[in-house]
Amino acid sequence: MAAYWIAHVTVTDPERYSAYQALAPAAFARFGGRFLARGGEADVLEGPEQARHVVIEFPDLAAARACYASDAYRAARAARAGAAEVALVIVDGV
Secondary structure: OOEEEEEEEEEOOHHHHHHHHHHHHHHHHHOOOEEEEEOOOOOOOOOOOOOEEEEEEEOOHHHHHHHHHOHHHHHHHHHHOOOEEEEEEEEEOO
16 A cells, blocks of 8 residues: 655755755655655645645555665755755555
């Protein structure tokens, strides 16, 4: 069953954030992740407004968790440190 990363992101330093954007997609691909939504127009109907919303589908919950814990994604997170405010959850699909 598919699982999803759902992230709400406000980029505070676009130049530093671009380093994350260069690294993260390879980590996602390694674990079968594919973008379903990435940025674009969004309407915040409830809760705090975030500038960017991302949904990434993984083949299953184990792959989604393994991606987050991987060395490749750890390096991407390190590159993103201090460049964005991020809220991220992993959700099991139905």
